[in-house]
Amino acid sequence: MELINKADKYFMETYCQLPVVLTKGNGATLYDNKGNSYVDFTSGIGVNSLGYGDENWTKAVEEQSKNLAHISNIFYNLPSIKLAEKLVNSANMSKVFFANSGAEANEGAIKLARKYSFDKYGEDRSTIITLKQSFHGRTLTTLSATGQEKYHNYFFPFTEGFKHVIANDYEDFVNNLDSSVCAIMMEAIQGEGGVRPLDEDYVNKVIAKCKENDMLVIFDEVQCGIGRTGLLFGFNHFDIEPDIVTIAKGLASGLPIGAVLCNEKLSKVLKPGDHGSTFGANPVASAAALVVLDKVCEEKFLESVISKGKKIKQFLNNTGLELKVRGQGLMIGVQIQGDASKIQKEALDKGLLVLTAGPDVIRLLPPLTINEEELEKGLEILYQVIS
Ligand SMILES: Cc1ncc(COP(=O)(O)O)c(C=O)c1O
Known part of the structure; x- marks a missing residue:
């Protein structure tokens, strides 16, 4: 006590x-x-x-922390290069940005989606649709993204540009589309919202609509990714290819890490100075994540x-x-x-x-x-x- x-x-x-x-x-x-x-x-x-x-995790963390615990992203470090290669290839994506948490990964994804749309279509196409009962993090922007009213309190003003639609209700999604929408972000299984899986038919229809209109598909795999649901990603239970995938939590099995993965179409959107994170691509967290990925991919x-x-x-x-x-x-x-x-x-x-x-x-x-x-x-x- x-x-x-x-x-x-x-x-x-x-x-x-x-x-x-x-x-x-x-x-x-x-x-x-x-x-x-x-x-x-x-x-x-x-x-x-x-x-x-x-044992492997402890050994990797011990060795890496003895050799090099941290170095700035203005230099390269070995474990993060190996991790980037392994992660991008296992996920069948094109590029990765490393962060330190789920919220930070989602912030990166939101920035990436908005910049893609800004570069191509100009200013007024920045709305991101998310689902009711979702959870995307605790920063002001990811709270705005989170589709639960209880989180939209006290901390005004919140970041603008999010619409929340009813999960598994295609009509509601379509009814909320307008020319301002640049992306949809969803969890394959909503974790904090009650462990609620998305229906395959709903996901397929939403994605087809997004592809038709060049709206990006973001999967927040922070909770359900990296083997948690029995496949590498939760969205692997559907036959789909998202544009952006965010991960964190289980990736390094106990050290802070987050990552934003994107496909070829988005691989050149973020330029030097557009985004960054002091601790992102930390060598110890990367070494730990490599052990996890090796195991999960066994x-x-x-x-x-x-x-x-x-x-x-x-x-x-x-x-x-x-x-x-x-x-x-x-x-x-x-x-x-x-x-x-x-x-x-x-x-x-x-x-x-x-x-x-x-x-x-x-x-x-x-x-x-x-x-x-x-x-x-x-x-x-x-x-x-x-x-
Ligand atoms: C789906 C999802 N996204 C984002 C987050 C936020 O992650 P973090 O707490 O690492 O910022 C969580 C945390 O529970 C989550 O479950």
Whole structure:
């Protein structure tokens, strides 16, 4: 309690923190400062994709931090060049810009889309359509992009030029189109908004309309990308090719990183001085991300994510409880009858960490490397708590 009181004294009150001080982890198990252990179904909100203490990851981070922890982008560094090559080729894109977080990656994507449109069509074509219940970050611009009213408060004036349409409603999308629209940005599975996947038919129709009118398609893969849903990207569940893809969270399995990927059409839009970030392409974060990408791109790795996801869904669908289970791979939402944050607290007391996504959705984002034993133990606790 003493530590928590101290934290409450010094931190701004931005987070509803749970009363536990975590000190170390191993695999998908975390330990607190009192020696209690917890099965982790959160992975730092989709960050620790390789869990805790992964040998290759630790070695790469240790070696790179000994050699060169940081260098400015006015010079080149080795790990970021290797990462750029691997990422661009695995994603089948053309170029990458490195940032440090999801919000920063989305800011980069928004700038890129607007500049493409400005260069080609002039000033009045800058509106970006996003979806209701989306989440795109906490900067003023990404809050504007976020399609949830609760985030559009206090911090006025917000960035202009965003319209929010109903997800999976093609009519609403078309009704909101006008000559000012330059792009649409969406999550293949809305994470913070309740783990809600987009329908394939909707995505196909929206993209066809965008291609027809040279409106750019941006996929925010910050939460659902890098293997989380059992494919490299969430949008890989559809047969489509976005113009811009943003990633962050799980990319470096625990170090801050973000990235904007773009296709050939956009590869020359940003010129020297148009964008930048002091810590972007940091060598240690890049070395960590290389380990993650190598692992995620290994044959069979993504199959294991899919099969673990199926196991979770099967378990939850067979409990006899009234649950609605959504999501893909290891990004799962469980809509319950009661209060999700109450379940979260009770699970913590029993040794399981889970997330919420709205008042009645429990969100499960375990490390992609979670083993069978940890998975079964976590599910058993979840069942006890929900029932
Ligand atoms: C889909 C999506 N985009 C963007 C963000 C913002 O990422 P960050 O917190 O790294 O800025 C999040 C964070 O939850 C997210 O889920």
